[in-house]
Amino acid sequence: MTTATAVRQETTAPIIEIERLNKWYGDFHVLRDIDLTVEKGERIVICGPSGSGKSTMIRCINHLEEHQMGRITVDGITMTRDVKCIEQIRHRVGMVFQHFNLFPHLTVLENCCLAPMWVQKKSRREAEDIAMRYLERVKIAHQANKYPGQMSGGQQQRVAIARSLCMHPDVMLFDEPTSALDPEMVKEVLDVMIELAEEGMTMLCVTHEMGFARTVADRVIFMDEGQIVEEAPPEEFFGNPRSARAKTFLEQIV
Numbered sequence: 001m002t003t004a005t006a007v008r009q010e011t012t013a014p015i016i017e018i019e020r021l022n023k024w025y026g027d028f029h030v031l032r033d034i035d036l037t038v039e040k041g042e043r044i045v046i047c048g049p050s051g052s053g054k055s056t057m058i059r060c061i062n063h064l065e066e067h068q069m070g071r072i073t074v075d076g077i078t079m080t081r082d083v084k085c086i087e088q089i090r091h092r093v094g095m096v097f098q099h100f101n102l103f104p105h106l107t108v109l110e111n112c113c114l115a116p117m118w119v120q121k122k123s124r125r126e127a128e129d130i131a132m133r134y135l136e137r138v139k140i141a142h143q144a145n146k147y148p149g150q151m152s153g154g155q156q157q158r159v160a161i162a163r164s165l166c167m168h169p170d171v172m173l174f175d176e177p178t179s180a181l182d183p184e185m186v187k188e189v190l191d192v193m194i195e196l197a198e199e200g201m202t203m204l205c206v207t208h209e210m211g212f213a214r215t216v217a218d219r220v221i222f223m224d225e226g227q228i229v230e231e232a233p234p235e236e237f238f239g240n241p242r243s244a245r246a247k248t249f250l251e252q253i254v
C-alpha cells in the first residue's frame, strides 16, 4: 500500500518546477518571479520579444546561467551550486541551441559519442550503437563520418538533436533551433521536433514558429521584460491573446 502510493507520487510528480525564479545580470533584473511547472510529456512553447529573458530562463534550468533567487527542481532534484547536483540535472536535460554548437573538429558520429563515453562511461562500441540509432531517427545516419562543416545548417541541427538524445534526457530544451537556418531547412528540423513530441518527449521550445506551436504545444508561454505575461493553450493564445503586449507581439510576427 505504502509502496504503491510512493510509486504513484513519483510518476505523477512534475518533471520541472520553477518557483519565484529571479535573476540579475549585474544591476539588470532579467527574470522576475518566474513560476512554471512542467508535467512529464508536456510540450511547451515559449515566445516573446527579443530580450524578454526566454534564453536566460531555459538556460537556468540546466545551470548554464545561475539564478540568485527562487528554486528550480528537475525530477525531484533541487538545483544548488554543487557540481554533483548540476551534473545530475544535466543528465536529465538535453539542450539544442540556435547555432548547433557541434564540435567542428569531430565527425558527426564522434560528436554524438562524446558525452555517452565521457560522461556516462559507455564503451565506444556501445556509444556508437546508440548514436547510429538516433542518427537514423533524424535521417542522417549515412553522413555519420562527415564533419559538421560539410553539412547544411538543417543537417547540423538534426545532428545536434540526435546528440542530445544519445544521453536519453527526460526533457529537451530548444532555444530558437530554427532561427539561424535558411527558410528551406526549417521544415526538416521542425519535422524531427514534431516526431519527438509525438513520441511523448517533454519539451520546452523557445520558438517563433507559430505553426509548430499550434501543432504540438500543450501550452504557449508568452514572456515580456523578464516575466511570464500570459500562459494558455495555443488556440486560445493565438485566437484571443489577453494582454496588449501579446497582441502587439503577435501582430509583428505574423
Ligand code: ADP
Pocket (backbone or CB within 6 Å): 025, 028, 030, 048, 049, 050, 051, 052, 053, 054, 055, 056, 057
Ligand atoms: P531572449 O532570449 O528573450 O531574447 P535573453 O535571455 O537572451 O532574451 O536576454 C534577456 C536580457 O538580458 C537582454 O536584455 C539581454 O541583453 C540581457 N543579457 C543576456 N545575457 C546577458 C549577459 N550574459 N550579461 C548581461 N546581460 C545579458
Ligand code: MG
Pocket (backbone or CB within 6 Å): 054, 055, 056, 175, 176
Ligand atoms: Mg534568446
